[in-house]
Amino acid sequence: MSGRRRVAAVDSVEDMGFLSWVTHFSDHYRKIVGTLYRPLQTGYAGRMPPTQPPAELPKVRTRRKFDRDEALETALRLFWEYGYDTTSIATLTTEMGINPPSLYAAFGNKNQLFEEAIDLYQRRHGVDLPTGVPARDAVESMLRELARDYTDDAHPRGCIIISAATNYAPGGEEIVSRMRDLREATRNRIASLIAEDAERSIPLPPEDIRRTATFFAAVIQGMHQQAVDGATHADLDAIVDVAMTAWPAAADRRTA
Template structure:
């Protein structure tokens, strides 16, 4: 008995795999930054025509925003959030964050450092919104750090005189520095030594 005919598909089938082209765009933005990555660079790396890029993503800025959202959900972008959620103490969470950053930032399977720290350098005034967006994401991480450290102080894990805001800023600064060190060639071993030294500042 012949198989029943399948219902016709509506609309045009996708001409490319969205995850694959986003992965290519992510690597390019991560390696070169937003400003230095042109639409021509993107379409070449993604293997699509400019018209397909604009039809699928809107424009370069919208594509970058999707890249950032995708990065934030990936293992290399979400390890900070995961550590804060999974570790029972603030100390364990920040120790895990710093140690995992040493491994993630220097991992040769992708560009060095953190995309959200390095992608918005040297942005021109007309693209300042990108810089502002990434700054707000980074500042959001600092606020999350501070909230976790305030709870740690309330729970007695930190002494009463500890300054959660300053401590959050300290760990944020260390992470940003580790990202840049990785881009300058630091290895996981190099960054791990920095992470362990930074942890000695825990009150």
């Protein structure tokens, strides 16, 4: 009995030694595994150098918001000051602060941009001949207003319709024709007013009507050039004074 108990005791001790070894091995294994996998949980902090803060990315320049009306104002000023042909796409886009694709997307092409600039000019600076007054008074009123506008330094001097297409390269005939038509429309309107007056009072020969209208159209173009060359408002007003003495008052004398 005692022998069996002693064997059992030994077996029990051996069992305890085996369990102790297993426990020791398990603890050691856990330490190894923990050592190997801890970096996975800590972002490899123990195996990699300290992370540097991310470099600051360069700031992206935000493009200035495109203002179509402002761009058209700029185009009008450039065409007015330098003419259609001399004003290049590069000049337009640089002054507008945009790139060529934006210009084409907004206006189509340079020709269409110019047409819009001319429309803007006519709305802002065009002078209509007054109605309901004698032709002489209407023409004089128009000339006085042009004298003021042509010498206003708030914008380029003179008239864009006279100067924008003075010189042109091959292919610019359409622009030249468009400007000529606008100038002829003014002359024809003057002629119509003179003819209406003549119908109500003393008839004038058609040739006199045409010559008078052409004369005052030439006065307008001369006032433009004088303004560009530096003439003052008073200078142009004096030109109007002299020009009005050429109004065809001879018809009154012919009936005396």
